[in-house]
Amino acid sequence: MNGIFLDLRDDEIDLMYRTPALIALLVAGADGKIDSREMRCAAKFVSEAQDFWTPYFHEVAERMPIIMERSRKEATEDLDLTMTRITVSLRQLNSVLPKLARQDAIKFYDFLLRLSKEVAGASGGIFGFNKISKEEELIINLPMIDNPAYFQPC
Template identity: 40%
Template sequence: MTNVFRTLRDDEIEIVMNAPAMVAMLVAGADDDVDKDEIAEAIHYATTAKHRYDMLGEYFEDVANKFEDIFKNYISDLPTDLDTRQHTITSYLRQLNSILPKVDPEVAKQVHQFLLDIAKVVAEASGGVFGIKKVSKAEAQWLSLDMIDKPADYEMM
């Protein structure tokens, strides 16, 4: 694992590693229907995004190598009831609020931005005319990832 997370415990690193898959599941499952296009887009974005975030190259390599397995495991392990599943994922992602302040603020910003970006990519993966750029109401309510504090909110701590 990259040195940018050297201040974190192993269990905290695992949460940061799993967060992209959890965000993808949160958004993809918001309408209670995770379709193959959403899964494919989430996996594709996670495996190709490293060029967009300069401080996180090794993180993206690790995420890319594990993303599909993590995502598929969560699909089968999470509750099937929509409200319970969304609550479980939200609670999981809230853990980042005590983890990201422990890393360099720029790293925290890039991780947060990546999570926002993957949420948007997944939301735009299906629906609309010919499946192009249509975000459902159910998915839209999760796009801002309000359960995760913005890094600027805790930089002054």
């Protein structure tokens, strides 16, 4: 990764690798069900995201199906609890992203926003209208993650 994650602890690096899958699951589960079409869309979106951090996205694309399947099984037992756990995990990014170069943090955050919108629009609606549910609309802007564009330089 050319030192992008050099200042991160192992648990923070792990979070960075799990984050795209967590975002996909959070958005997909917002309406009370995790649709396989949304999961396929998320995996495809991540595998095609080569605009920055190419080695990272290659590894995330390999890990993502495993992470999503494990979390999806947990979600079938208690979706509300799974969504709460995911939100708590994603909040941890607020202490991780400031450790990255500001431009890298901004690119990553923008990628996460694009991913959430892709997943939300992947399923639902009638004849292509109203594809994003009210529940998804509440979270696609990822309110639990601070926008790094507003971080104060050290």
